[in-house]
Amino acid sequence: MISHILTHQAAQASQPLHVVLSGVAGSTSLACWIVLLLPQLIEQWRLKSADGIAIGFISIWFLGDVTNLAGAIWAGLLPEVVFLAIWFCCADFLMIISYYHYKRLNANRHRASHTETSASAEANVDAPVAYTGQNENYDPTQPLLNRSNSDSQPVKTGSHHHHRRDSLAALLDAPPKSSILVQFILPIIFVFACGGLGYFISRKSIPNDDIGIDPPIELDPPMQLGPQILGYLSAILYLGARIPQIIQNYQKRSVEGLSLLFFIFSVLGNVTYAAQILLFRWDRAYIMLNLSWILGSVGTLFEDSVIFIQFYMYRNVSHDHYHHHHHHHGQADQESAILD
Numbered sequence: 001m002i003s004h005i006l007t008h009q010a011a012q013a014s015q016p017l018h019v020v021l022s023g024v025a026g027s028t029s030l031a032c033w034i035v036l037l038l039p040q041l042i043e044q045w046r047l048k049s050a051d052g053i054a055i056g057f058i059s060i061w062f063l064g065d066v067t068n069l070a071g072a073i074w075a076g077l078l079p080e081v082v083f084l085a086i087w088f089c090c091a092d093f094l095m096i097i098s099y100y101h102y103k104r105l106n107a108n109r110h111r112a113s114h115t116e117t118s119a120s121a122e123a124n125v126d127a128p129v130a131y132t133g134q135n136e137n138y139d140p141t142q143p144l145l146n147r148s149n150s151d152s153q154p155v156k157t158g159s160h161h162h163h164r165r166d167s168l169a170a171l172l173d174a175p176p177k178s179s180i181l182v183q184f185i186l187p188i189i190f191v192f193a194c195g196g197l198g199y200f201i202s203r204k205s206i207p208n209d210d211i212g213i214d215p216p217i218e219l220d221p222p223m224q225l226g227p228q229i230l231g232y233l234s235a236i237l238y239l240g241a242r243i244p245q246i247i248q249n250y251q252k253r254s255v256e257g258l259s260l261l262f263f264i265f266s267v268l269g270n271v272t273y274a275a276q277i278l279l280f281r282w283d284r285a286y287i288m289l290n291l292s293w294i295l296g297s298v299g300t301l302f303e304d305s306v307i308f309i310q311f312y313m314y315r316n317v318s319h320d321h322y323h324h325h326h327h328h329h330g331q332a333d334q335e336s337a338i339l340d
């Protein structure tokens with residue numbers, strides 16, 4: 001059915017099907033890039049922590065986006081391309097601000113917790129009577145059975161409250177399979193739908209006289225050395241950006257704090273971006289003109305596959321790390337993170 005719709009649209013515009021598919025892929029790639037960093041920002045806000053993301057990852061990524069923006073402006077690319085490059089830089093800047101914000105916030109919490117613990121320890125040292133673990137109604141002449149029941153009542157209550165919290169945490173940490181539909185499938189479908197819809201809406205704003213077939217090869221502008229150098233530099237930075245993240249995941253044996261949807265959108269954005277280029281034309285001059293972007297997309301796909309493997313390998317470790325992290329931040333922080 002989708003192929004029929006695309007064929008019908010292509011016939012109306014007098015365009016070959018591969019050109020329409022290229023446009024849909026490009027529009028879908030644009031949609032993926034626009035929402036790319038949002039899942040990671042939401043994950044950091046939910047956990048009130050940025051420990052999962054490597055600062056080297058987002059810093060090198062930011063440099064790659066800045067280089068990409070400079071190359072787009074230098075080459076005089078379309079305003080849409082320049083706008084997308086600017087959005088990349090703004091989103092990266094938000095990610096960096098979020099990282100240092102939560103680092104500072106958690107550092108202040110740690111200092112406050114350390115101060116409170118030290119004050120409590122000093123108070124306990126000054127106290128003349130130590131806690132014996134018995135309630136104030138303790139009577140040594142009371143039968144052991146009654147004494148045990150009365151003493152165990154507070155412990156039972158605390159144990160029940162702690163068990164309730166653990167049950168709530170386990171429920172939210174291991175959601176039912178139906179939540180996969182909400183967390184992953186629906187967002188992906190929504191982004192793809194927006195990409196396809198955006199392409200056909202944008203084509204309606206172009207006069208029919210301006211819609212033609214493949215542009216002649218001889219009309220390609222000469223390859224400018226400066227933008228090409230920036231393009232290859234940007235591709236190298238994108239490839240190197242994921243290495244600090246892969247190393248950090250390996251050292252921590254955990255992917256806690258990383259959004260899986262973030263990397264899914266990254267893969268989909270790179271696949272559709274490469275498809276846009278390869279579906280439009282595949283002659284040597286056109287491929288060489290876009291080689292740096294193709295290499296960058298294909299290379300990051302390999303590194304993203306490594307991170308997906310880490311998500312699989314450390315899935316249970318991340319669950320244990322979650323409880324260990326929130327145990328050391330106190331029960332109040334644990335409830336706050338769970339409810340968020």
